Amino acid sequence: MKTLxxxxxxxxxxxxxxxxxxxxxxxxxxxxxxxxxxTEHKASLVLSQVEAVxxxxxxxxxxxxxxxxxxxxxxxxxxxxxxxTRKVMSDHNxxxxxxxxxxxxxxxxxxxxxxxAFERGVxxxxxxxxxxxxxEEITERNGEEVFVAARPxxxxxxxxxxxxxxxxxxxxxxxxxxxxxxxxxxxxxxxxLDMVTVPVAGALGQIKGTTISFLSLFALGLAAFYLxxxxxxxxxxxxxxxxxxxxxxxxxxxxxxxxxxxxAPAAVEDEIEEIYAGIDAMASRLKExxxxxxxxxxxxxRKVADRTLELAREADERRxxxxxxxxxxxxxxxxxxxSELLSAALARVAGRFGASGAAYECEFSGxxxxxxxxxxxxxxxxxxxxxxxxxxxxxxxxxxxxxPVRTTDVSRGxxxxxxxxxxxxxxxxxxxxxxxxGHQLGIALENLDAINSLLAQxxxxxxxxxxxSDPLALIDSASGIILANEPARELARALEDxxxxxxxxxxxxxxxxxxxxxxxxxxxxxxxxTTVALDGGRSFAVARYPLASPSGHSRxxxxxxxxxxxxxxxxxxxxxxxxxxAVGKLAAGLAHEINNPxxxxxxxxxxxxxxxxxxxxxxxxxxxxxxxxxxxKVLRDLLDFARPRPAKPGPCDLxxxxxxxxxxxxxxxxxxxxxxxxxxxxxxxxxKADAGALEQVLSNLLLNALDAVEPGQGRxxxxxxxxxxxxxxxxxxxDNGPGIPAVDLPHIFDPFFTTKEAGRGTGLGLAVAFGxxxxxxxxxxxxxxGGAVFTLTLPACHGPCQExxx
Numbered sequence: 001m002k003t004l005x006x007x008x009x010x011x012x013x014x015x016x017x018x019x020x021x022x023x024x025x026x027x028x029x030x031x032x033x034x035x036x037x038x039t040e041h042k043a044s045l046v047l048s049q050v051e052a053v054x055x056x057x058x059x060x061x062x063x064x065x066x067x068x069x070x071x072x073x074x075x076x077x078x079x080x081x082x083x084x085t086r087k088v089m090s091d092h093n094x095x096x097x098x099x100x101x102x103x104x105x106x107x108x109x110x111x112x113x114x115x116x117a118f119e120r121g122v123x124x125x126x127x128x129x130x131x132x133x134x135x136e137e138i139t140e141r142n143g144e145e146v147f148v149a150a151r152p153x154x155x156x157x158x159x160x161x162x163x164x165x166x167x168x169x170x171x172x173x174x175x176x177x178x179x180x181x182x183x184x185x186x187x188x189x190x191x192x193l194d195m196v197t198v199p200v201a202g203a204l205g206q207i208k209g210t211t212i213s214f215l216s217l218f219a220l221g222l223a224a225f226y227l228x229x230x231x232x233x234x235x236x237x238x239x240x241x242x243x244x245x246x247x248x249x250x251x252x253x254x255x256x257x258x259x260x261x262x263x264a265p266a267a268v269e270d271e272i273e274e275i276y277a278g279i280d281a282m283a284s285r286l287k288e289x290x291x292x293x294x295x296x297x298x299x300x301x302r303k304v305a306d307r308t309l310e311l312a313r314e315a316d317e318r319r320x321x322x323x324x325x326x327x328x329x330x331x332x333x334x335x336x337x338x339s340e341l342l343s344a345a346l347a348r349v350a351g352r353f354g355a356s357g358a359a360y361e362c363e364f365s366g367x368x369x370x371x372x373x374x375x376x377x378x379x380x381x382x383x384x385x386x387x388x389x390x391x392x393x394x395x396x397x398x399x400x401x402x403x404p405v406r407t408t409d410v411s412r413g414x415x416x417x418x419x420x421x422x423x424x425x426x427x428x429x430x431x432x433x434x435x436x437x438g439h440q441l442g443i444a445l446e447n448l449d450a451i452n453s454l455l456a457q458x459x460x461x462x463x464x465x466x467x468x469s470d471p472l473a474l475i476d477s478a479s480g481i482i483l484a485n486e487p488a489r490e491l492a493r494a495l496e497d498x499x500x501x502x503x504x505x506x507x508x509x510x511x512x513x514x515x516x517x518x519x520x521x522x523x524x525x526x527x528x529x530t531t532v533a534l535d536g537g538r539s540f541a542v543a544r545y546p547l548a549s550p551s552g553h554s555r556x557x558x559x560x561x562x563x564x565x566x567x568x569x570x571x572x573x574x575x576x577x578x579x580x581x582a583v584g585k586l587a588a589g590l591a592h593e594i595n596n597p598x599x600x601x602x603x604x605x606x607x608x609x610x611x612x613x614x615x616x617x618x619x620x621x622x623x624x625x626x627x628x629x630x631x632x633k634v635l636r637d638l639l640d641f642a643r644p645r646p647a648k649p650g651p652c653d654l655x656x657x658x659x660x661x662x663x664x665x666x667x668x669x670x671x672x673x674x675x676x677x678x679x680x681x682x683x684x685x686x687x688k689a690d691a692g693a694l695e696q697v698l699s700n701l702l703l704n705a706l707d708a709v710e711p712g713q714g715r716x717x718x719x720x721x722x723x724x725x726x727x728x729x730x731x732x733x734x735d736n737g738p739g740i741p742a743v744d745l746p747h748i749f750d751p752f753f754t755t756k757e758a759g760r761g762t763g764l765g766l767a768v769a770f771g772x773x774x775x776x777x778x779x780x781x782x783x784x785x786g787g788a789v790f791t792l793t794l795p796a797c798h799g800p801c802q803e804x805x806x
Contacts, residue, residue, distance in 0.1 A: 020218040028211040035203050040136055043149030043196045050194050053088050054081040074170030105192030109182030126152040127190055150195040155185045328440050342370035355417040362413040385414050401426040403438040412442045471561040538565045601628045651686035651797035654720050665702050674714030684720050686797035687729045689776045697769040701733040701790050708737030731792040739784040
């Protein structure tokens with residue numbers, strides 16, 4: 001039999017050898033994967049370069065040559081993607097030791113680049129699966145292991161000039177290659193491939209050599225490790241095992257069959273077997289000792305049984321005491337008055353201690369008293385019972401127990417227990433239990449008083465809550481109603497989009513309460529007051545008050561809503577009335593202060609007309625007179641805006657009106673280096689509108705557009721269109737300026753509202769335009785679409801309106 005050391009070393013050697021083979025295989029696989037990864041990267045770079053060269057020839061060089069050369073000329077060296085690619089890649093890798101690039105085809109124009117059998121097989125794989133755009137793999141070609149990366153080449157429309165109908169091909173190409181090979185192709189046809197071949201046989205041989213070198217070095221290391229481990233095993237394992245056998249021989253000489261020896265024993269065949277024999281002997285001795293101990297333990301069982309009975313009696317008493325405290329808590333849960341609580345508690349406490357009667361006196365005046373059994377003759381309390389309560393002292397006599405009923409800081413009353421004369425009386429060893437019962441009864445009375453107070457407060461608050469006429473509700477974080485008065489429930493039912501399901505918690509609509517957790521202008525713990533406008537015109541003043549949530553659970557909120565729809569509408573009407581009054585006052589002042597200067601301008605313009613003979617000057621003077629008249633009309637329309645007047649029914653020729661405005665404002669647009677575009681389709685119907693009022697509205701919008709666009713880049717479009725049914729016509733004034741801020745969009749038609757700098761605008765232009773369009777039965781709307789867009793809608797002129805035009 002071999003020793004323990006020999007068996008251990010042999011097993012370890014086999015394991016290490018297997019581990020070395022495993023790591024060698026793992027190293028070989030890793031190096032091969034790395035080779036494949038590096039080769040794929042190299043081949044991808046080559047193909048990317050090929051694609052870049054071909055794209056440059058196809059997209060840059062060839063179109064440039066077409067522009068420079070005569071129509072039928074063709075320079076192969078500069079315009080053929082195949083020729084340029086082969087030339088560049090052959091010069092880039094002239095020796096072919098790193099890679100070999102071939103661009104081949106089936107039926108190639110140059111026979112030197114006709115696909116061989118291997119390349120035709122790769123093309124067949126591309127043809128079988130059009131979804132495959134690249135093939136990369138290690139394979140054997142001509143008896144050599146190589147890495148092949150190939151991509152299909154398909155004809156594009158730009159290639160068909162040289163590969164389509166020979167009659168359309170350049171003469172230079174026909175003279176060089178003839179008209180038989182490489183023609184009659186079509187777009188998208190697979191005709192060849194770009195292939196990069198990288199030799200890998202040498203690298204694979206290096207991998208094998210590296211793996212063999214690793215195995216050799218591992219074998220040398222294993223031999224050195226084997227020798228080193230043999231030395232350490234002798235010193236750390238064998239020596240210690242021999243020391244263990246010496247201990248067994250020393251303390252169990254009889255079982256070992258020999259006397260203890262001071263010197264170390266001779267080597268044995270298996271140290272473990274020797275230790276096992278010693279342990280077996282020690283176990284035999286331990287078994288004998290255990291039997292002796294069991295004999296002694298039998299004498300102790302009787303003592304343990306007696307003590308167990310005594311502990312069981314004490315445990316029964318403790319369980320009875322615990323049951324008493326649990327019942328006192330249960331009595332508190334089912335009691336609604338002090339008398340109910342005291343009657344049930346006195347009966348249970350008297351029964352626990354075997355008392356024949358029990359009584360309780362409250363220390364506070366009006367607190368009342370209670371006795372058990374009901375109607376029994378209970379002795380009166382001692383004269384000094386209030387003094388006993390003051391010091392909290394427990395008093396036990398032969399036939400009675402006086403127990404103070406108190407909480408931690410407050411004395412509430414005195415509990416008295418009376419025992420039969422022939423009985424044992426109160427137990428002196430249960431003093432702690434008596435005091436605990438008095439404390440528990442005091443807590444129960446305190447909790448009952450607190451509950452009654454809370455119920456009274458709750459009843460009062462419920463009466464106040466239901467008496468509030470406005471909606472008031474307590475909701476959770478999901479807007480679910482926890483508590484609500486009748487107005488709030490009616491509001492929830494009226495605003496609910498669907499009928500509530502059976503058993504579903506009613507909830508206030510989110511459009512009314514918003515997001516109660518994250519208010520827009522306040523923190524999560526701050527109250528929020530806001531006005532909410534609902535569909536249909538109703539509005540509410542809503543206040544949300546968050547309630548503290550110390551437990552971290554979902555929060556609750558008090559929501560108070562007051563409908564202010566009538567107030568809001570009244571305020572809006574009052575605000576609009578005030579605006580109209582202000583416009584009227586301003587118009588009256590302007591009419592007085594400006595009409596006279598305008599009259600002087602018109603008079604002198606008439607005088608100048610009599611003295612001028614230059615046609616251009618007369619045209620300019622006509623523009624002055626026209627705009628003076630327009631200014632007077634603006635003043636009159638301001639008065640009409642505050643005091644509406646019947647609008648003229650029309651008709652109005654929109655084409656002529658827009659053309660005239662375009663000629664007038666073209667000069668201003670050119671002075672600002674901007675463009676004014678006119679888009680009026682032919683056959684646009686007449687509009688039922690006052691031409692003068694409409695011209696004033698459009699002039700105002702064009703002036704605003706010129707102010708809004710950036711000089712040098714401004715573009716203004718003036719267009720007209722008819723509705724599909726021909727009942728309406730629309731005019732659009734659009735610019736490419738910054739547009740109208742979203743916050744200002746609802747107010748731009750209000751009188752005196754302006755975003756211009758002080759002194760540049762009065763805020764009346766759009767307000768007057770709005771009034772004029774209203775008087776003509778039309779509308780004006782504003783929106784943002786790459787700038788400000790104003791759309792004017794007017795009814796088309798039909799029937800009697802057209803007869804008036806004639």
